[in-house]
Amino acid sequence: MTAKENRKKRIESSMRPGDTVLYSPLSNLSARNRLGRTWQLVFLSSTIIGILALTALLLNILDRSFGYVVLHAKVDPATFAVDGLPLEEQTKDQLVSLLETELSSGAFNKLNNEKSFEERSRAEVYALVIERLVKYEVEETWPLFESITNSGEIKAYAAQEYPGDKLTFISWLTADFISRPQSSEAVTAGIRTAILGSLWTILITILFAFPMGVGAAIYLEEYAADNWMNRVIRTNINNLAGVPSIIYGILGLAIFVRVLEKLTSGAVFGLVDPTTANGRTILSAGLTLGLLVLPVIIINAQEAIRAVPQSLRKASYGLGATRWQTVWSHVLPNALPGILTGTILAISRAIGETAPLVVVGASTAISMDPSSPFSKFTALPIQIYQWTARPQEEWRHLAAAAIVVLLALLLSLNAAAIFLRNRFARKY
């Protein structure tokens, strides 16, 4: 007995007197439904694969952001004990005088000038003593999951291999890590300069690319006639969006760093920083990234403007409005949420770009904060790239922590943009 007959029988057995049943003349209906379910499964599985990939990425980053480390003190903290009182229990004054005696007077005064010792808390002074006098070095590291699942073995191993050294469980991502400048020691390295560099760069990018992109989109959609030349321009903007970012880096190097050096180094404004008397500045990097995202912003803005119903334009023109009044009062307000969405995507891409910044000449190891568009700079992706390329394991943990910061920065920029978009979204 076939499945079909089975089903027929089942239906008939459940019928009450007076019921009729419609036997579908569409004999292929179940096959069509089966095909529909198959495709639904395909779509579901692609979603699941995407989610799995994302989860794996996040877990990998988390795995490297925490874990056991063996720290070796260059100078044994016990040597700083006063009358048998270990370092941890000494008062702030004792710690300050310790710094005064152990450091050169120049180094001590420099610290005092940055922030006077009266203003520093005991914890801050203690951190300084550890950083400047004890000078921990990383001997060996373990990732998070291994640290959790295998902690007994790690402890035994560390006690045997590194007697006298400290095994601690640390988070590589700390407030200090975010607020400290770059350093050559993994224990004291931070990403403040890179964060500031990224923020400055992206600010220049937005200021350059947003008005230019929206302006070009308005021109192409609302003003330009549909002739041969404008079609060529439109096609080429689409092509530009697909050009590899390193090419934009080379373009930026040729134009902003070399040809416009006087402008990008700040020389024309009389602002030459003696350490950066060339065009490898935040301004060059921001403009290069701006060029990179410009086609994407233009295309997205064009789409948003095209999506404004033609009936609104007709209504406006029918009332005797000029083209400008129509664009300003009706087209732009209605296209703005779409334009902002496109811009968010473009800026998100720009903030993670590494290749063009390498070519334009981002510095890899600077500890000086950028102070103007004409400063030398480094950026978060550059820092991450640079750290992952180092042979020692500890830098990769720092890179993972920096990736967390980069993701957080990206998400908060996006959140700000979405907030703006919702504010501008039409109220009616």
Next chain:
Amino acid sequence: MTEINYVFETHGLNIFYGNFLAVADVNINIPRHKITAIIGPSGCGKSTLLRAFNRMNELVPDTHIHGEVLFEGQNLYEKSVDPVEVRYRIGMVFQKPNPFPKSIYENVAWAARIHGHKGNMDELVESSLRQAALWDEVKDILHSSGLAISGGQQQRLCIARAIAVKPEVILMDEPASALDPIATLKIEELMQELKQKYTIVIVTHNMQQAARVSDHTAMMMLNGGATRSGTVIEFDETNKIFTRPTDKRTEDYVTGRFG
């Protein structure tokens, strides 16, 4: 000099989309303070002809015009004439209600503001909405969305919006075709009110509507030639068009024996 009794006069008007002659050789005079209906089968160029009266055709790329459209004796298509000025003096109501996604108040006030209206805006909004027979229905919700009211109300809002600019003529492109019979009736009553102050030209598919509301009727039809162009085959008082048409094709059409 006596007052011209015709608001529009067309002389040998031909409208092209690219090389295609859409409307051929129209010579009609639209009388002042009357309702003139343009009727005819689909695709015969009724809306195209209507849009020629306020130069809205120019928003479609590649349209051009031969012949003259005189508005108060002045050719609208002379080089010195600014289409913005034309559309300011000759308002338009479209087939589908298309209020701006703004408040009801802003819908009415916006155009007046861009034209530099100096007087009291609240008064203007109220009088425009009153003329459009909408004031009583929306006076308490002036600051809610123009899209939140019914289709018939939206269309009357669009009429109020057009009136607020103080035009001399109102062109209506099938203003009731997207509305139910009750809303249609309201619009038709409103047109009778409005014709005291404005000249109205209306395109309609609905012959009963043309018979009910209009004073004059232009009957359009494809001219049957190889170019498939539309033209006005008969233009007369509505009464005459519907009772004693001179053209056999008009008679067939208005009596429903067409095709």
